[in-house]
């Protein structure tokens with residue numbers, strides 16, 4: 001590893017990683033390597049303190065108990081909060097949105113304090129939201145529709161210091177009736193999209209990478225398989 005190696009933090013894959021969310025780190029590494037950057041994934045498990053020095057971070061989804069273990073660990077080792085404060089991009093999938101919020105209520109009604117990096121709160125909804133979700137992004141830097149697979153019972157309300165990631169066109173999203181999907185605040189992007197989200201949404205992957213590298217543009221990648229995957233997933237989401 002050299003000084004110029006881009007380091008991607010895969011945060012708590014031992015407890016947070018439903019539906020192959022760890023794949024998001026692989027996508028970031030591959031899109032960097034294809035452009036000639038040295039890149040490596042740093043796995044941070046429950047046995048490790050959370051480093052604040054990495055270039056970009058990803059966290060996956062989880063069910064209630066695993067989510068609680070992750071919350072406790074991130075409160076004890078505030079490296080992720082410190083990294084986000086200096087502007088390092090963070091991608092938080094599903095349960096990770098809930099963990100990074102002010103609090104979340106588990107499916108049996110227990111209220112758990114979160115990490116408070118995102119101005120949002122989560123409570124269980126009557127019905128679990130499962131299926132393909134399609135959205136139109138509402139943040140600067142994204143133009144293409146986003147596609148993913150959602151499976152959550154929590155419904156997330158976004159406070160005034162944060163904003164949604166996108167407007168839902170098919171599926172449920174945050175699930176509190178405001179038509180929003182995801183929570184964005186500072187350098188943190190949270191979404192309910194599994195998939196893994198970055199395999200399906202290369203523009204989102206490149207937005208995180210541009211921010212990690214501090215560049216305005218990245219050379220486009222010609223990846224017909226990715227285009228094909230997107231075509232299929234966008235069509236599946238509309239059915």
Ligand code: GLN
Nearest residue numbers: 061062094095152153154
């Ligand atoms: N336990 C959370 C919920 O059901 C998150 C689930 C997930 O990450 N897939 O809302």
